[in-house]
Amino acid sequence: MSVAYVLRLPALRIQQGIHTLYSFAVDGKLIHNFAAVSRIKRDDDGDLLGYQRPETYKHVLSIRRYLEGEGALMPNSLTVAFGQQVHFEPFDIDMPDAATVGYAIFGVLVIPIDPTQDDADKPAWIVDGQQRSAAIRDAALDQWPVPIVGFIADPEEQRTQFLLVNSVKPLPKGLIHELLPSATGTLPPAWARRQVPATILAQLNTTPGAFAGAIRTPTEPDGRITDNAVLRMIETSLYNGALYQYRNPVDGAVNVDAAVAHLTVFWDLVARRWPAAWKFAPRLSRLTHGVGIQALGVIMDDLTTDQLNPDHVWAALDRIGDQAAWTFADGHWELRNGETRRWSGFQNTGADVRLLSDHLRHLAGLLG
Incomplete structure (x- = not known):
């Protein structure tokens, strides 16, 4: 890389287990000269790049107005991840005993x-504090020193730290789901449980088939099917249904490619059986709605737990056939208990998912 100049900042190197942290301060007006915001996107091959959502203009503006007021204080540190270009030079001087501990060393961050x-x-990349750094950048201030904690890490570790730093803040679920597949290290239990389902979902969204580009995520904003609906269907099947067969009984590892292939075969048949309903957004079709995705996930589990036979699946879907009122054009649901519901009468609730699942199982000949 070419170098226009070098920032040499007093810093404290802190050893935290196997990780090394650097605590320092810098004029916030300089942050964007050396640190970027890693925007979440996918490359031409579908691989995930970055991890940050776009800046929220109103949030940035409110911070900026605060900073430009009297008595402003911003004590919380920003978090940045460094590449290998950054290095630390410890001070080669004797320090008083009271100023030295084994896990912290004074020096200069270059x-x-x-x-x-x-x-x-x-x-460097900003892991936590993109809104604050943007507000400082735009504020009518000559200078605004800010505390920063930095660490050196590859992109996967940066994503993990981004998730963990924001674990107590309301990150959008879609952003969490998209970042989970490439996160590394120890994650909170709820996220760890969803990491493999999220990996399967991400691959489904980029694999030719019914779900390709159809699942709405931060990098696929035009998808018509909510990621959470598909994720819950995958998660249920992975732990209690047809996809369980792809788990290693010894260590619990999942054959993701096999699971994706299984899902692709089944849902391609669903899309083929009800092509019009599959093309609509959830507000116009209960097939692409959360209740329909989850209910047909139950059908998939019933039909394919022992083996995936496309002819057997097609026959069952065809028995359901036109009795399914997925859209306005399909009329009403005539339930076996004598109840009649409008095509849109099923909602994404546990009770309605169970009711629709049982009705579809009955139509498919899977119940007595």
């Missing part, structure tokens, strides 16, 4: 800077 660089080439 950050090379070239303001003309593209964001992808900058030596």
Whole structure:
């Protein structure tokens, strides 16, 4: 990389288990010269890049107004991840015993800077604090020193730290689901349980088939099916249904490719049996709605737990056939208990999922 100048900042190197942290301060007006925001997106091959959602203009504006007022204080540290271009030089001086501990060393953090660089080439990425750093950048202030905690990490570790740093804040579920597949290390139990289902979902969304590009995520905003509906269907099947067969009984590892292939075969048949309903958004079709995705997930589990036979699946779906009132054009649901419901009468609740599942199982000949 070319270097226009070098920032040399007093810093404290802190050893935290196997990880090394750097605590320092810098003028917030300089942050964007060396640190970029890693926007979440996918490359041409469908691989995940970045992890940050877009800035929230109103949030940035409110922070900026606060900073421009009298008596403003911003004590919380920003968190940044460094590339290998950044290094630390410890002070080679004797310190009083009271100023030294084994896990912390004073020195200088050296950050090379070239303001003309593209964001992808900058030596640091903002893991936590993108709204605050944007507000400082835009504020009518000559200078605003901010505390920063930095660490050196690859993109996967950055995503993990981004998730963990924001675990007590309301991150959008879709962003969590998209980041989970490439996160590494120890995650909160609820996220760890969803990591494999989220990996399967991400692959489904980029694999040719019924779900390709159809699941709405931060990198696929035009998808018509909510990611949570598909995720819950996958998770249920993975732990209690047809996809369980792809789990290693010894260590619990999942054959993701096999699970994706299984799902693709089944849902391609669903899309083929009800092509019009499959093309509509959930507000116009209960087939792509959460209640329909989950109910047909039950049908998949019933039909394919022992073996996946496409002819057997097609015959069962065809028995359901036109008795399914997925859209307005399909009329009403005539339930076996004598109840009649409008096509849109089923909601994404546990009770309605069970009721629709049992009705579809009855139509498919899977119940007595």
